Amino acid sequence: MIFIRVIGFSVVVLLCYTLFANILPQVQSNPPEDDEPIAAGEMDMAAMIDWGEKLFSGKGTCTLCHNNLGRAPDLLEMDLATAFDERLNDDRYEGEAKSEEGAVAVETYLRESLVEPSVYVVAGFGKKGSDDKVSPMPDVSGAPISLSEPQVNALIAFLQSRAGMEATVPLPEAGDAEADAEDEEEEGPAETAEAAIEKFTCGACHDLAESGADVGPKLNGIGQRLGVDGLRKAILDPNADIAEGFEPDAMPSDYAEQMRISELNLIIDYLMNLPESGGQ
Numbered sequence: 001m002i003f004i005r006v007i008g009f010s011v012v013v014l015l016c017y018t019l020f021a022n023i024l025p026q027v028q029s030n031p032p033e034d035d036e037p038i039a040a041g042e043m044d045m046a047a048m049i050d051w052g053e054k055l056f057s058g059k060g061t062c063t064l065c066h067n068n069l070g071r072a073p074d075l076l077e078m079d080l081a082t083a084f085d086e087r088l089n090d091d092r093y094e095g096e097a098k099s100e101e102g103a104v105a106v107e108t109y110l111r112e113s114l115v116e117p118s119v120y121v122v123a124g125f126g127k128k129g130s131d132d133k134v135s136p137m138p139d140v141s142g143a144p145i146s147l148s149e150p151q152v153n154a155l156i157a158f159l160q161s162r163a164g165m166e167a168t169v170p171l172p173e174a175g176d177a178e179a180d181a182e183d184e185e186e187e188g189p190a191e192t193a194e195a196a197i198e199k200f201t202c203g204a205c206h207d208l209a210e211s212g213a214d215v216g217p218k219l220n221g222i223g224q225r226l227g228v229d230g231l232r233k234a235i236l237d238p239n240a241d242i243a244e245g246f247e248p249d250a251m252p253s254d255y256a257e258q259m260r261i262s263e264l265n266l267i268i269d270y271l272m273n274l275p276e277s278g279g280q
């Protein structure tokens with residue numbers, strides 16, 4: 001009977017779907033997930049170093065400045081062991097690592113570089129007019145980069161390992177890494193201008209949200225000068241027009257690929273309303 005055949009066929013089709021539905025997700029979740037941070041308390045030093053490498057170009061946004069454009073020392077290219085040795089033996093170095101030796105001294109030097117960048121400023125890289133006393137680098141544990149202590153440790157471990165030395169940082173304790181895993185989950189689109197500006201770390205270079213940064217120009221009153229279209233162009237195609245007194249290639253030029261239109265519009269609205277002076 002046709003009726004029975006139709007039922008029989010439907011059952012077979014249904015079975016196939018059920019089988020596939022059961023098999024597919026297992027197949028997909030089998031390969032180890034690279035980006036998945038290792039559970040709390042289980043991280044060894046090798047995993048810390050890997051984590052640091054990811055943070056360097058990811059959440060840490062270190063490559064915004066540490067690249068081959070000359071704004072900051074090119075940490076991934078230079079001979080780190082020699083550089084750290086020179087810094088620590090420089091008469092201008094007055095930090096805590098003075099009384100330490102070897103990899104431990106380098107750990108202290110790196111921790112200062114990351115969270116108190118003005119303790120020692122690499123010659124020629126200081127803020128304009130500061131005589132290399134003030135670093136243009138933000139404290140990476142504060143806004144806008146906001147790294148946790150285990151994340152700072154992971155970056156230090158990564159840089160120690162790049163310098164060919166033992167990584168001496170403490171490993172995360174149970175609980176630490178889990179909190180960080182949540183931090184690193186892919187965020188959805190930012191819903192407010194402040195969140196979008198934080199997500200794209202504009203405040204690392206521009207004096208936004210009281211960051212005081214001056215790698216890029218002040219953006220007060222920029223709306224009146226550039227208008228909506230000009231702002232869109234300045235953000236998506238920063239090398240088309242270079243702000244007076246600044247070098248090309250200093251601002252990331254891949255925001256067009258990274259931003260949602262909604263995020264771009266929030267930022268443009270915010271900049272359009274940024275008053276000429278003060279009160280940011």
Ligand code: HEC
Binds near residue numbers: 062087
């Ligand atoms: C807004 C630009 C900027 C960002 C973002 C930035 N840095 Fe820097 N960094 C600098 C500049 C400029 C210097 C050189 C001046 C100084 O010594 O503080 C520097 C210096 C350093 C030094 C000392 C280098 C040396 O040659 O002794 C280290 C280490 C360092 N940064 C690590 C990092 C890491 C890791 C990150 C990401 C978490 C980061 N930086 C993010 C601008 C930046």
Ligand code: HEC
Binds near residue numbers: 205241
């Ligand atoms: C790594 C540093 C850096 C980051 C991060 C950065 N900028 Fe910039 N920005 C600059 C520099 C340097 C200039 C000046 C050179 C130029 O015009 O391209 C600039 C120029 C601009 C200008 C044009 C200013 C003028 O006077 O014409 C605007 C607008 C701007 N940035 C907005 C943003 C926004 C919004 C973000 C975040 C989504 C951002 N920038 C992130 C460094 C940065």
